[in-house]
Amino acid sequence: xxxxxxxxxxxxxxxxxxxxxxxxxxxxxxxxxxxxxxxxxxxxxxxxxxxxxxxxxxxxxxxxxxxxxxxxxxxxxxxxxxxxxxxxxxxxxxxxxxxxxxxxxxxxxxxxxxxxxxxx
Numbered sequence: 822x823x824x825x826x827x828x829x830x831x832x833x834x835x836x837x838x839x840x841x842x843x844x845x846x847x848x849x850x851x852x853x854x855x856x857x858x859x860x861x862x863x864x865x866x867x868x869x870x871x872x873x874x875x876x877x878x879x880x881x882x883x884x885x886x887x888x889x890x891x892x893x894x895x896x897x898x899x900x901x902x903x904x905x906x907x908x909x910x911x912x913x914x915x916x917x918x919x920x921x922x923x924x925x926x927x928x929x930x931x932x933x934x935x936x937x938x939x940x941x
Contacts, residue, residue: 868900874923 879889
């Protein structure tokens with residue numbers, strides 16, 4: 822037995838699929854918007870964390886005011902770069918390792934080579 826579609830029925834299904842496609846497009850746009858907001862929030866949190874760390878180290882006399890201003894500008898610049906080019910997992914692990922070292926060690930014991938690589 823052949824199953825035949827009448828013209829109105831085909832039009833109905835076609836219209837239904839268009840509606841479903843448009844709903845998926847709306848959902849995709851909403852997800853992209855939410856993801857962009859999440860990325861901006863993470864970048865802002867990251868930037869705030871670094872600035873707080875630099876401010877603290879400046880208060881302790883590790884950085885001069887000029888060094889602090891330079892580092893804060895660099896953090897702003899690097900934050901824009903991270904938004905364009907996200908980190909690879911191994912880069913994120915390295916940064917976490919360096920941040921742990923900064924938190925746990927005396928500032929004079931921190932490996933300068935790691936910090937240099939960290940900023941690159």
